[in-house]
Amino acid sequence: MHLHIQPCVLCEIERVQYGRSVCGDCWQHLNIQPRCVTKQDIELIATTTYQYPINKIIQQFKYNHQLQYLRLFKDLLAHIQIPKVQAIVAMPISTARLHERGYNQAHLLAQLISNTHKIPIWAPIERMKEYSQKGQNRAERLTNIHQQFKIKPKQGIKYRKVVIIDDVVTTGSSIQALKTQLELLGCQKVYVICLAVV
Ligand SMILES: [Zn+2]
Incomplete structure (x- = not known):
């Protein structure tokens, strides 16, 4: 029998x-x-x-193409209960970010759950340009973040129960903005999973 023995990813x-x-x-x-x-x-x-050393690992994964850490993230996700949902929604990033980074890190995480739990990925919301929020007050930042999320034209199938997946959640305002758009689309239950919370 062939043994699949791999080195530790860390x-x-x-x-x-x-x-x-x-x-x-x-x-x-x-x-x-x-x-x-x-x-x-x-x-x-x-x-x-979101603490050392997982914060550094997530940063390497997100900004430095260190995609081998997906193996570790798969293990982390296996330690939590995935809610019973009809679809997974990855936190979208803008086209500009996608070009700069080469991938949407949340989408890669969504794929892990999708493969393990046989749940489809649904991407009905797009993200417009992400402006710098420096120098804005709280109300301005919230308006700004809500304006970033738009329902894509031409929606085919719609799901009622979904889970949002994101890598890191800090204030939760982008989650809230995405959830609002999903509810406008008719979602009745929106769960949220993230790798790490600040
Ligand atoms: Zn080790």
């Missing part, structure tokens, strides 16, 4: 069992603590707190 020294991404030592060091928190009156499920 230390690269230890070998890990098939299906696992990191060795026991690295896993302990990560100090993963799944949490349920409320932001902007929205309940969200986070696989862990």
Whole structure:
């Protein structure tokens, strides 16, 4: 029998069992603590707190093309309960961001859940240009963020129960803006999952 033994995605020294991404030592060091928190009156499920070293790992994944960390994120997502939904909605990024980065990190996470749980990915909302929010007050920032999300023209199938997936949730205002648009489309239940919450 062929054994699929892979190196640990973090230390690269230890070998890990098939299906696992990191060795026991690295896993302990990560100090993963799944949490349920409320932001902007929205309940969200986070696989862990945004803290060292997972914050650095997520930044490497997001800005530095370190896509091998998807193996680790798959393990993190396996530690939380995925709600029973009809579709997964990845937090959209603007076309400009997509070109600059080459991928939407939230979409890659959505694919992990989609593959494991056989739930389709649904992308009915697009994100317009993301302006810098520096120098704006809170009300201006909220208006700005709500204006970034638009329902795409020509919607085919519509889902009622969905889960939003995002990598990191800080204030929750982009989640709230996306949720508002999904509700306008007729969604009755919108769950939220993120890798890490601040
Ligand atoms: Zn390791």
